[in-house]
Amino acid sequence: MHDRDIRALEYFEVYQRSQHLADTTITNRRSILTAFARHAGALVDADVFSLRGYIGRPGPATAGTRRTERGALTAFYTFLHEDGIRADNPALKLKPVSVPKGKPRPFTAAQIDALLTTGAYTRTRAMILLGYYQGFRVSSIAPVHGHDIDLTSGRIRSVVKGRKERWFPLHPVIAELADTMPTDGYWFPARGGREGHILPGSVTNLITRAKKRAEIAERKLTPHSLRHAFATDLLEEGVDIRVVQELLAHEHLSTTQIYTQVSEQRKDAGIRTLAPREIAATSGRGSVKIAA
Structure with a gap:
């Protein structure tokens, strides 16, 4: 150059x-x-x-x-x-590049259970729990610190895209996890003599290894799929999409709306809300008198 x-x-x-x-x-x-x-x-x-x-x-x-x-x-x-x-x-x-609307790639409940029960190390299990129960990206998982947890108010702090600091509701599973993690240090400290926390890429590598150990073969499932599962399952349980938007720290609702495309179960449930009615065997047309 x-x-x-x-x-x-x-x-x-x-x-x-x-x-x-x-x-x-x-x-x-x-x-x-x-x-x-x-x-x-x-x-x-x-x-x-x-x-x-x-x-x-x-x-x-x-x-x-x-x-x-x-x-x-x-x-x-x-x-x-x-x-x-x-x-x-x-x-x-340069003209804009047309990108097809993305589709979520969530882990299933069975796959998340497999990630947690097939020999993953304790810290990898903690990463998986943060990804699913808080919906954190790997970039938010890597720097979690004991000072980010406020058990009194039930909140967890994170820096989201755009370097914005946000406080989120603390899921009870993560509150319980916090009792086993450092209260005055990084949950996932760097190794090899390096200061600070591990890199997001290391989080990706560790969860990917857990996926292989769990024999989950789908190539499109990545550590980010834990976040997809978080959003999808919330919507499945009927949580308002605006609430899900806030929990994901999405700036635009349109970004959150991709998760509404996933569920065939919700489509089936929706169409079945139309009550059945008794359908006569004939239209009755022959018995109707046509006015002169």
Whole structure:
């Protein structure tokens, strides 16, 4: 990569940190931009045809991946243009990437039981419980600290997307779990002499191992599927969708609404609310007198 491109990436990173963007967002964008630079042979001076060629390249990339790449490229070239590093913004000519509406991939109750009863370590079991009973993402599971638990008010604190601090109702299962976890330290401390908590990727790896140990073969089921099960089961039990939205910390109700697509059981129950009526064997048309 050219020196000018390297400096531009460094300036862009500082720009993003000044906006208080999440480390994962900054890291992911840098990875995308570095891969694009290798593909196009240039970064700062790339044209719109190179951008389109990268997003539309042949291969197995999903529509969601291509949309994420477009977002990273748009943010970078908008920054270059606004800061006067480039006179134009080639990303303005990139069309939005059409992404099919996603469908939830929840674990079943039997699968969650299998995760918990087929030899997972104690801390992995705790991660699984936080994923299902609190609906936490792996990025929220990794940094759980004893100070995040308020047993008096029955609340648990978490930092959600956008680095927003939120307090959520504490499920009784997690309240009971808290009695066995550190009260003045991270629940999942880092290992190998590193300070702080484990990385979200480590949470993903540990739960994935538990999934393999439980002989759950579905490839589409991931640690995030615990969160999907949390939302789906709440809706199955009749919890109002606005309440579920708040528990998931979704900014938009439309994001929560994908969970309403799952349940065939709810569809069956809904249609059966129409009371049956006695249906006559004939229409009675022959007995009706037609007025002259």
